[in-house]
Amino acid sequence: xxxxxxxxxxxxxxxxxxxxxxxxxxxxxxxxxxxxxxxxxxxxxxxxxxxxxxxxxxxxxxxxxxxxxxxxxxxxxxxxxxxxxxxxxxxxxxxxxxxxxxxxxxxxxxxxxxxxxxxxxxxxxxxxxxxxxxxxxxxxxxxxxxxxxxxxxxxxxxxxxxxxxxxxxxxxxxxxxxxxxxxxxxxxxxxxxxxxxxxxxxxxxxxxxxxxxxxxxxxxxxxxxxxxxxxxxxxxxxxxxxxxxxxxxxxxxxxxxxxxxxxxxxxxxxxxxxxxxxxxxxxxxxxxxxxxxxxxxxxxxxxxxxxxxxxxxxxxxxxxxxxxxxxxxxxxxxxxxxxxxxxxxxxxxxxxxxxx
Amino acid sequence: xxxxxxxxxxxxxxxxxxxxxxxxxxxxxxxxxxxxxxxxxxxxxxxxxxxxxxxxxxxxxxxxxxxxxxxxxxxxxxxxxxxxxxxxxxxxxxxxxxxxxxxxxxxxxxxxxxxxxxxxxxxxxxxxxxxxxxxxxxxxxxxxxxxxxxxxxxxxxxxxxxxxxxxxxxxxxxxxxxxxxxxxxxxxxxxxxxxxxxxxxxxxxxxxxxxxxxxxxxxxxxxxxxxxxxxxxxxxxxxxxxxxxxxxxxxxxxxxxxxxxxxxxxxxxxxxxxxxxxxxxxxxxxxxxxxxxxxxxxxxxxxxxxxxxxxxxxxxxxxxxxxxxxxxxxxxxxxxxxxxxxxxxxxxxxxxxxxxxxxxxxxxxxxxxxxxxxxxxxxxxxxxxxxxxxxxxxxxxx
Numbered sequence: 007x008x009x010x011x012x013x014x015x016x017x018x019x020x021x022x023x024x025x026x027x028x029x030x031x032x033x034x035x036x037x038x039x040x041x042x043x044x045x046x047x048x049x050x051x052x053x054x055x056x057x058x059x060x061x062x063x064x065x066x067x068x069x070x071x072x073x074x075x076x077x078x079x080x081x082x083x084x085x086x087x088x089x090x091x092x093x094x095x096x097x098x099x100x101x102x103x104x105x106x107x108x109x110x111x112x113x114x115x116x117x118x119x120x121x122x123x124x125x126x127x128x129x130x131x132x133x134x135x136x137x138x139x140x141x142x143x144x145x146x147x148x149x150x151x152x153x154x155x156x157x158x159x160x161x162x163x164x165x166x167x168x169x170x171x172x173x174x175x176x177x178x179x180x181x182x183x184x185x186x187x188x189x190x191x192x193x194x195x196x197x198x199x200x201x202x203x204x205x206x207x208x209x210x211x212x213x214x215x216x217x218x219x220x221x222x223x224x225x226x227x228x229x230x231x232x233x234x235x236x237x238x239x240x241x242x243x244x245x246x247x248x249x250x251x252x253x254x255x256x257x258x259x260x261x262x263x264x265x266x267x268x269x270x271x272x273x274x275x276x277x278x279x280x281x282x283x284x285x286x287x288x289x290x291x292x293x294x295x296x297x298x299x300x301x302x303x304x305x306x307x308x309x310x311x312x313x314x315x316x317x318x319x320x321x322x323x324x325x326x327x328x329x330x331x332x333x334x335x336x337x338x339x340x341x342x343x344x345x346x347x348x349x350x351x352x353x354x355x356x357x358x359x360x361x362x
Numbered sequence: 363x364x365x366x367x368x369x370x371x372x373x374x375x376x377x378x379x380x381x382x383x384x385x386x387x388x389x390x391x392x393x394x395x396x397x398x399x400x401x402x403x404x405x406x407x408x409x410x411x412x413x414x415x416x417x418x419x420x421x422x423x424x425x426x427x428x429x430x431x432x433x434x435x436x437x438x439x440x441x442x443x444x445x446x447x448x449x450x451x452x453x454x455x456x457x458x459x460x461x462x463x464x465x466x467x468x469x470x471x472x473x474x475x476x477x478x479x480x481x482x483x484x485x486x487x488x489x490x491x492x493x494x495x496x497x498x499x500x501x502x503x504x505x506x507x508x509x510x511x512x513x514x515x516x517x518x519x520x521x522x523x524x525x526x527x528x529x530x531x532x533x534x535x536x537x538x539x540x541x542x543x544x545x546x547x548x549x550x551x552x553x554x555x556x557x558x559x560x561x562x563x564x565x566x567x568x569x570x571x572x573x574x575x576x577x578x579x580x581x582x583x584x585x586x587x588x589x590x591x592x593x594x595x596x597x598x599x600x601x602x603x604x605x606x607x608x609x610x611x612x613x614x615x616x617x618x619x620x621x622x623x624x625x626x627x628x629x630x631x632x633x634x635x636x637x638x639x640x641x642x643x644x645x646x647x648x649x650x651x652x653x654x655x656x657x658x659x660x661x662x663x664x665x666x667x668x669x670x671x672x673x674x675x676x677x678x679x680x681x682x683x684x685x686x687x688x689x690x691x692x693x694x695x696x697x698x699x700x701x702x703x704x705x706x707x708x709x710x711x712x713x714x715x716x717x718x719x720x721x722x723x724x725x726x727x728x729x730x731x732x733x734x735x736x737x738x739x740x741x742x743x744x745x746x747x748x749x750x751x752x753x754x755x756x757x758x759x760x
Contacts (some may be wrong), residue, residue, distance in 0.1 A: 044462055044463075046462040046463060049455065050455065053455065143574055146573070146574075147572060153544055154545070155475065155544060156475075156476045158479070247451070250451075252454075252480060253479045254450060254476070255476035257448070258451065260449075262449075294452060298444055298459065324407035324415075325408065327408065327445070328408060
């Protein structure tokens with residue numbers, strides 16, 4: 007049912023009218039969402055979309071190229087600090103500031119990509135982990151970056167001050183539209199990367215780097231490129247994150263955050279754009295919303311409170327958050343290695359062949 | 363056939379979406395009704411700063427006691443604790459959720475300067491009162507934020523009071539300083555220097571420490587070589603433990619004096635392996651086994667209601683930070699409103715529970731400049747050296 011007859015069919019953005027229809031429905035829903043959801047949910051959606059951008063980028067690296075990174079909080083931090091400081095210290099307009107910051111992140115991604123030429127698996131994980139922690143401490147140790155007391159993001163001005171144009175986005179809803187548009191652009195961009203020569207080289211490296219080299223894929227270029235592209239996405243996400251939050255300090259970008267990013271990609275589905283989107287949405291929703299209010303969920307909440315009183319430490323139900331994320335992660339790896347994307351594929355097949 | 367199936371599926375999906383959208387409609391409720399007043403607090407119950415999670419649980423004890431006694435003018439307090447894992451992004455999320463979904467009237471406590479800064483403007487914009495952040499941070503109170511009321515004494519004031527004690531009571535001539543290289547440590551440093559200037563003295567050594575440094579041998583050696591008899595430290599618990607252990611190894615035995623952030627003797631004694639004995643610290647609340655009637659009352663309540671909780675200084679700090687709000691709500695009476703509560707808070711003068719006297723006015727929301735001075739005795743016991751003392755050099759009061 008998913009047969010392709012030629013190359014152009016493979017790289018088409020929409021495979022059928024049904025897909026176009028649903029995409030339009032989804033876009034309408036997303037663009038009208040602020041009309042009927044409350045401001046808290048708009049904030050949640052903003053965070054989710056920031057995480058989507060990051061997860062889609064991370065998935066290019068982890069899922070498609072097969073290189074692990076535990077240092078993405080570092081790129082995220084570079085994006086956030088870079089954008090805010092470029093705007094504050096050099097009065098660079100937002101659009102350019104976030105782009106420059108993302109390119110700085112990409113440059114660091116390229117640097118981190120160099121050891122990746124020699125390192126694999128756990129060793130690469132250690133190297134990237136070291137990178138993430140180093141960035142956090144360097145930023146924290148220098149007064150230029152606001153030190154440990156953090157930085158307050160400047161007003162999000164879309165205009166160009168030098169030309170006398172100002173268009174300041176103040177509310178969460180206004181930021182929502184900015185982030186939404188960027189998210190759509192970047193997700194489509196990621197798809198385009200993966201469907202072209204570059205993307206196919208990434209996948210070849212993932213499947214076997216020796217074989218890839220033999221058929222003419224330049225490992226040096228494409229491995230570092232994968233890191234750079236992924237870091238670019240993280241940089242843009244970080245730049246937006248700073249404005250969603252309004253204030254951030256170096257320890258916001260800690261190791262736990264890097265691990266959560268990886269969890270999003272693994273739970274969503276490695277190597278699939280939809281995987282990154284679904285994983286980011288699910289994990290963010292669970293972490294920021296459902297698990298915080300789990301005690302108020304009917305029946306389950308009461309049950310968990312009882313369990314926590316009996317066996318958990320003093321902290322109580324909050325322990326559940328980390329446990330549940332861990333269990334989800336283990337469960338996904340054992341039962342559904344393709345992640346939520348795998349579930350989605352099976353659901354789709356089921357519906358297409360229904361009632362058989 | 364296939365088309366019909368798809369239409370069916372699509373309509374089900376659209377209906378489901380609509381249903382979801384409708385449930386999301388609930389309007390933000392105001393913070394109280396005839397039966398309850400909703401109060402929230404964020405605090406790291408898990409994650410890197412989980413050790414400070416007991417502040418939020420301490421406030422719970424106070425509200426439980428208030429509710430047992432019948433509440434405030436017929437209204438019970440409904441209290442929400444939310445874990446933010448010391449991550450400002452999550453602080454914003456939990457605070458928005460509490461304000462917009464649960465309809466919270468006020469916040470108390472709240473660990474973490476960055477976490478607080480991330481929500482400060484949001485709370486003010488939504489006219490939500492915030493009493494007693496568990497951090498001394500100048501940006502919280504200067505310039506004055508009409509909705510934010512601080513209880514915690516400023517580090518600079520504390521350092522100044524401690525230095526006065528060192529010079530006048532300990533009669534030390536050579537004072538060294540070990541300070542964390544951030545706002546907290548530098549505030550302490552400026553307080554010490556300001557006080558020493560009045561005696562025409564200066565520090566024999568001022569040594570910065572990065573918060574993450576794990577080897578302090580060179581810093582301690584510098585202090586030793588400077589001949590410091592008393593060392594003031596404004597550092598985090600880890601750095602304090604490393605400093606004391608390193609000093610013990612090289613045979614450097616000064617009188618250590620530290621800020622109230624290290625005044626949890628039970629904890630510090632344990633993690634230094636007993637080296638904490640003899641250390642003098644500032645304190646923002648009464649000593650652990652105080653005979654103060656309110657301390658006795660809360661200690662008994664804690665034994666009864668949360669027997670598994672350790673009665674440590676940060677646990678009852680949760681009571682201290684939340685208490686002025688309860689007092690203000692009592693003064694407001696049955697006709698509750700945010701404006702009335704703000705008025706009551708602004709009129710609080712020399713109000714004292716288990717901490718220093720608190721005074722707030724329209725113009726100044728930093729409640730106090732006073733600390734006690736305690737000393738860690740044998741077996742992690744607490745000895746009071748000096749009762750509540752104000753900083754006569756504090757400039758912000760004028």
